[in-house]
Amino acid sequence: MSFRAIYAAPLALVTLVFAACGGNEPQPTSPTGPQGTATAPATTAAVAPTAPAAAVTAFRDAKGKDAQMAYMQNQVQGRMGKAFQAHDGKRYADFSCKTCHGPNYVEPKAFLPKLTMKGGNLTAFAEKPEVSKFMAEKIVPEMAAAMGEKPYDPATHQGFGCGGCHAIEMK
Ligand code: HEC
Ligand code: HEC
Incomplete structure (x- = not known):
């Protein structure tokens, strides 16, 4: 599936950064002022490479794979990991993109x-x-x-x- 090919490579980085920041996530609403960027931890800058991606507050407005991946990384993964882990910390200890997208990174509906x-x-x-x-x-x-x-x-x-x-x- 092309879906896999498109983000199989950047996923290594995504996983690495996620592991490194121990599940911390940015605030659900992205900072709009320039001081927000200045005070953000280094990891946030590393996972939000493009300004438009950081400004998007709904997934449907994330245009293109890069923006969609940044949105998933910043707005979905950490937040949903907490929700699943609150229910069962053991079962969802390794919560990641794969919990929803599967080991072959397909759309959740296919997995x-x-x-x-x-x-x-x-x-x-x-x-x-x-x-x-x-x-x-x-x-x-x-x-x-x-x-x-x-x-x-x-x-x-x-x-x-x-x-x-x-x-x-x-x-
Ligand atoms: C809690 C479940 C969940 C997690 C965790 C999750 N996603 Fe998603 N992802 C979804 C859903 C739901 C969609 C929307 C699929 C659709 O439009 O049918 C989606 C869509 C996407 C898309 C766009 C798919 C398309 O239609 O082409 C990409 C790319 C993506 N996710 C990447 C990621 C990456 C990378 C991660 C890990 C950082 C991740 N996702 C984590 C549920 C999740
Ligand atoms: C954010 C995406 C998401 C949404 C929305 C969602 N689910 Fe799920 N669902 C999952 C994931 C991820 C799993 C796999 C969990 C696991 O492996 O423990 C799952 C597993 C399940 C299972 C277990 C299947 C099995 O065979 O054990 C059932 C049943 C289920 N969901 C029902 C529902 C129902 C009903 C709704 C709506 C009320 C719903 N889900 C909404 C992500 C979602």
Whole structure:
């Protein structure tokens, strides 16, 4: 997949920097003033090579692979790592891009287990109630915020939900 080829190389750097800063992440909202850049730790400068990437506050506004990767690195990885680790520190001790993108760095929908929609409900809530509850209550709102989206609203069917990460099969 071209997806893999595009960021397989920079990933080594990304992983290295992430390991070096021990999971610390920049503030969710990027500093806008020049003093923000001046006082930022050296690691932040190293992972945010381009000014436009640092200014973007929603993933959909990150244009191009470099900007998308910088956004993931700065706004998604650390924040979501904390959310997963708060639920199970052992299981998610090695949280990384691969937790969502898989060992071959594909899109999350191609890696994560497919969910099934039957009669208007996701079967996962009956089949795997504990993990589904955690996903719905913790992961969806946190990821929506990290992506700069509103969380899924069942009334309007708008917003970032399970289908933002998992493929959903209609039955
Ligand atoms: C918590 C889950 C999660 C983590 C961790 C994560 N991503 Fe993502 N990533 C996503 C989702 C969801 C999308 C959006 C996919 C889509 O548009 O369907 C995405 C999209 C992307 C894209 C754009 C994909 C495309 O459509 O071409 C890139 C590049 C990317 N991520 C790189 C990374 C890198 C590099 C890391 C580690 C620093 C990372 N991601 C960590 C969930 C994650
Ligand atoms: C940020 C991306 C993301 C979102 C949004 C998300 N999930 Fe997940 N989901 C994951 C990841 C990553 C895993 C793998 C966790 C693991 O391996 O422990 C997972 C695993 C699961 C599993 C376990 C599958 C299995 O076979 O063990 C279920 C069930 C699940 N998710 C349901 C849901 C439901 C239901 C929603 C919406 C309420 C949802 N997920 C939203 C990322 C996401």
